[in-house]
Amino acid sequence: MARILITSAIPYINGIKHLGNLVGSQLPADLYARYKRARGDEVLFLCATDEHGTPAELAAAKAGKPVEAYCAEMWEVQDKLGRGFRLSFDHFGRSSSAQNHKLTQHFAGRLAEAGLIEEVVEKQVYSVADGRFLPDRYIEGTCPNCGYDKARGDQCENCTKQLDPTDLIEPRSAISGSTELEVRETKHLYLRQSAMRDQLRDWINSKTDWPILTTSIAKKWLDDGDGLQDRGITRDLDWGIPVKKGEDDWPGMEGKVFYVWFDAPIEYIACAAEWVEAGKGADWERWWRTDKGAEDVRYVQFMGKDNVPFHTLSFPATILGSGEPWKLVDYIKSFNYLNYDGGQFSTSQGRGVFMDQALEILPSDYWRWWLLSHAPETSDAEFTWDGFQQDVNKDLADVLGNFVSRITKFCRSKFGEVVPEGGSYGPQETALIGDLETRLRRYEAHMDAVDIRKAAAELRAIWVAGNEYLQSAAPWTVFKEDTERAAAITRFALNLVPFYAGLSAPFIPDAAAAMAEAMGVELAWPESAEAALSALPGGHAFIVPEVMFAKIADEAREDWATRFAGTRG
Numbered sequence: 001m002a003r004i005l006i007t008s009a010i011p012y013i014n015g016i017k018h019l020g021n022l023v024g025s026q027l028p029a030d031l032y033a034r035y036k037r038a039r040g041d042e043v044l045f046l047c048a049t050d051e052h053g054t055p056a057e058l059a060a061a062k063a064g065k066p067v068e069a070y071c072a073e074m075w076e077v078q079d080k081l082g083r084g085f086r087l088s089f090d091h092f093g094r095s096s097s098a099q100n101h102k103l104t105q106h107f108a109g110r111l112a113e114a115g116l117i118e119e120v121v122e123k124q125v126y127s128v129a130d131g132r133f134l135p136d137r138y139i140e141g142t143c144p145n146c147g148y149d150k151a152r153g154d155q156c157e158n159c160t161k162q163l164d165p166t167d168l169i170e171p172r173s174a175i176s177g178s179t180e181l182e183v184r185e186t187k188h189l190y191l192r193q194s195a196m197r198d199q200l201r202d203w204i205n206s207k208t209d210w211p212i213l214t215t216s217i218a219k220k221w222l223d224d225g226d227g228l229q230d231r232g233i234t235r236d237l238d239w240g241i242p243v244k245k246g247e248d249d250w251p252g253m254e255g256k257v258f259y260v261w262f263d264a265p266i267e268y269i270a271c272a273a274e275w276v277e278a279g280k281g282a283d284w285e286r287w288w289r290t291d292k293g294a295e296d297v298r299y300v301q302f303m304g305k306d307n308v309p310f311h312t313l314s315f316p317a318t319i320l321g322s323g324e325p326w327k328l329v330d331y332i333k334s335f336n337y338l339n340y341d342g343g344q345f346s347t348s349q350g351r352g353v354f355m356d357q358a359l360e361i362l363p364s365d366y367w368r369w370w371l372l373s374h375a376p377e378t379s380d381a382e383f384t385w386d387g388f389q390q391d392v393n394k395d396l397a398d399v400l401g402n403f404v405s406r407i408t409k410f411c412r413s414k415f416g417e418v419v420p421e422g423g424s425y426g427p428q429e430t431a432l433i434g435d436l437e438t439r440l441r442r443y444e445a446h447m448d449a450v451d452i453r454k455a456a457a458e459l460r461a462i463w464v465a466g467n468e469y470l471q472s473a474a475p476w477t478v479f480k481e482d483t484e485r486a487a488a489i490t491r492f493a494l495n496l497v498p499f500y501a502g503l504s505a506p507f508i509p510d511a512a513a514a515m516a517e518a519m520g521v522e523l524a525w526p527e528s529a530e531a532a533l534s535a536l537p538g539g540h541a542f543i544v545p546e547v548m549f550a551k552i553a554d555e556a557r558e559d560w561a562t563r564f565a566g567t568r569g
């Protein structure tokens with residue numbers, strides 16, 4: 001049994017995420033966690049909300065609430081939506097937790113002892129109109145790298161370059177739009193990432209199995225231009241983790257907090273400590289400290305491409321720089337973007353489908369299947385309502401749902417709600433078992449490699465094979481001349497239902513559970529196609545399940561296309 005630690009990039013607290021966010025981290029991470037658990041591995045799957053920084057402060061102010069109360073409330077909302085999408089986190093934590101405060105301060109202290117923190121008196125942008133220092137992401141301007149005119153002071157979301165606000169051309173306050181900005185002096189701490197460049201390069205070069213998307217972004221920021229830059233890890237803000245050197249005060253840094261990018265990835269570790277405190281686990285260091293049992297853990301991270309620089313360079317710099325035996329990531333699965341109907345999903349414009357809205361209109365399995373089978377792995381992908389309707393109706397309703405419904409109803413009408421006895425499998429069944437055995441191993445290989453689209457395509461082919469078998473074996477015709485043969489065909493096809501349930505559960509857990517329940521079996525990963533397809537003996541009782549997947553009608557599709565075109569109500 002392998003031990004697999006899985007983390008999804010942690011969603012920011014200030015609102016409900018759209019489906020593009022979901023498919024870029026949490027959903028594929030859940031697929032992988034469910035698959036690994038089904039294969040019998042020991043899995044710890046963690047996610048949390050990312051709660052610090054100015055956007056949370058501003059969103060709370062806008063909602064008229066203290067920021068702590070606002071974050072607590074939004075955590076509840078995100079937790080509930082995660083459960084709605086059946087995201088099977090072992091723990092859904094919070095970066096504002098006491099555990100993360102302690103660990104973040106601990107790492108800062110270790111980095112300082114190692115000489116990797118520099119105190120810098122720097123000039124920071126002060127907005128006279130707003131009466132405050134402006135955090136990087138609240139300064140907007142033109143990106144010096146690509147010319148995008150809405151680049152933020154911390155990063156250009158168009159070209160992903162990490163920026164400092166003073167790099168921006170024609171900067172303005174994102175709060176008030178004021179260009180009356182002054183540069184004033186303030187002291188900050190910098191993580192000396194540049195001093196760790198060779199160590200980081202060696203480590204990244206050793207990861208020969210990483211997706212190209214991940215390594216290409218990492219290498220770009222490691223070596224392009226002047227190479228990896230030192231990065232500020234503190235801010236002039238109220239809301240965040242107070243700057244401390246371990247448990248000691250940090251002279252000159254009173255009233256300042258750690259920058260959210262520094263404390264957010266440390267929450268991956270703190271979340272495991274929260275998991276233990278919540279009574280769900282016994283020993284979190286066993287997952288995170290290679291001197292305390294984590295040397296055999298395989299750690300896999302999931303994230304959108306905009307998060308890759310932080311996870312390949314900055315967070316590893318924190319871990320390596322601490323000089324302590326913390327677990328480093330073994331595999332980073334990163335994603336391109338999912339676009340929405342000819343443009344981008346937009347949180348600010350309310351364009352696209354958001355997690356709460358999605359669950360209001362359809363069960364989560366519909367979304368899970370479509371999003372995962374169209375995961376933006378090698379390039380950006382696009383959601384269109386036509387495509388969604390067509391794919392979901394075909395794959396889920398016409399192929400899988402129809403197969404289950406057809407064979408269970410046929411059996412009920414001819415043999416009753418029990419698996420029929422009599423007859424034996426012939427060449428047609430033997431051939432399909434051979435085909436499904438090959439496909440099963442291929443499906444497992446794609447899932448092990450986290451090749452999500454390929455895995456979905458193989459699963460779809462496995463469903464199609466059953467439908468084609470049923471169509472060609474045609475027990476309803478055979479029944480008229482040879483009831484024994486019809487019984488064998490029916491028994492074989494009924495055995496495909498739990499086989500499908502086990503294989504489909506990582507993608508569509510609710511439907512899979514309903515299929516297993518209707519067949520009176522526990523969900524299980526098949527050892528082999530041959531064993532699985534004679535698992536249900538003659539005489540085993542089942543019930544005909546409810547309609548598993550209602551088709552999406554044209555009218556509903558048109559309605560939704562209009563409703564989600566923009567400006568969320």
Ligand SMILES: [Zn+2]
Nearest residue numbers: 143146156159
């Ligand atoms: Zn840019």
